Structures are given as C-alpha cells and as structure tokens.
Amino acid sequence: MTEIRRARLLDIESIRAFYKQCGYGGDLSEEALTLMAQLEGQIIGAVRLCPNIDFFTLRGMQVLAPFQRQGIGTRLLQACIDQLAGQVCYCIPWQHLKSFYQQLGFREVSPNEVPNLLSERFNNYISRNMNVILMHRLPTA
Numbered sequence: 001m002t003e004i005r006r007a008r009l010l011d012i013e014s015i016r017a018f019y020k021q022c023g024y025g026g027d028l029s030e031e032a033l034t035l036m037a038q039l040e041g042q043i044i045g046a047v048r049l050c051p052n053i054d055f056f057t058l059r060g061m062q063v064l065a066p067f068q069r070q071g072i073g074t075r076l077l078q079a080c081i082d083q084l085a086g087q088v089c090y091c092i093p094w095q096h097l098k099s100f101y102q103q104l105g106f107r108e109v110s111p112n113e114v115p116n117l118l119s120e121r122f123n124n125y126i127s128r129n130m131n132v133i134l135m136h137r138l139p140t141a
Helices: 009-022 072-083 095-102 116-127
Strands: 003-006 033-039 042-051 055-063 088-091 107-109 134-137
Touching: 003 072, 009 033, 009 042, 009 055, 033 072, 042 072, 055 072, 072 095, 095 134, 116 134
Parallel strands: 055 088
Antiparallel strands: 003 033, 033 042, 042 055, 088 134, 107 134
C-alpha cells in the first residue's frame, strides 16, 4: 500500500535522489513542506509546498513513470490541499496537466493575476519554450 506522508529531515537526501531520477532540477528548502509517496520504502512521488508571505507555491510534483495514472499524484495533491489551511496556492504546471489540477480546485489564471515572483518565473519558463500554464487555488469557505 502506498503511504503519503510529510518528509522528515532524514528523508531529504532520498528526495533529492528521487528528483534527480525524475529529471527534476528543483532544490529543496528547509522552509518548504515536502510530501512524499512511498511504496515498500521506495519514494515513488513527491511534491513541495513553498510558503510565501500570503500564499503557497506548489512545486516539484513528480511521480515515477511506472506509477503514474494510479491516483498517487491525486493523493499527493489532496495531501497538499489538506495542509494549506485556507491559504491561496499557485502552481505552474505543464499545459497537459491542466485537468489534473482542476480536479482539486485549481483554476487557470493570467500572468497579471499572480504575484510578480510567479509571473517572472512563468515568463522565464515560457522564454525557454516550456509549455506551462499558471494556476491557483483559492481557499474554500
């Protein structure tokens, strides 16, 4: 059974190795909340919630290819939402993942609707021909 849990300090090097295996170059920070999916002790998925002053940024959502389309990413995303405690959350996913994020309340937004930090990151990705979109999830009542 796949376990979804909050990463601990002793998991950091394993998560770095996991991200490298996925080809993801993002770094881990101490202030980010990292969630991971494990199967029989092996990391098969991870995601980070990076705090900002009045919002979070969801980054580094990765699931190993053999485990994709089995609900693991959805469970990781739901675990993120459970941690948000009524906070706004932004993400910059690949265009083809739009419906994946929409299933849990994320909506596409334009660059002029997001904090400068995110619009700059988005524009940087677009300038590198990355097919990404901007999305956010507002707190629910």
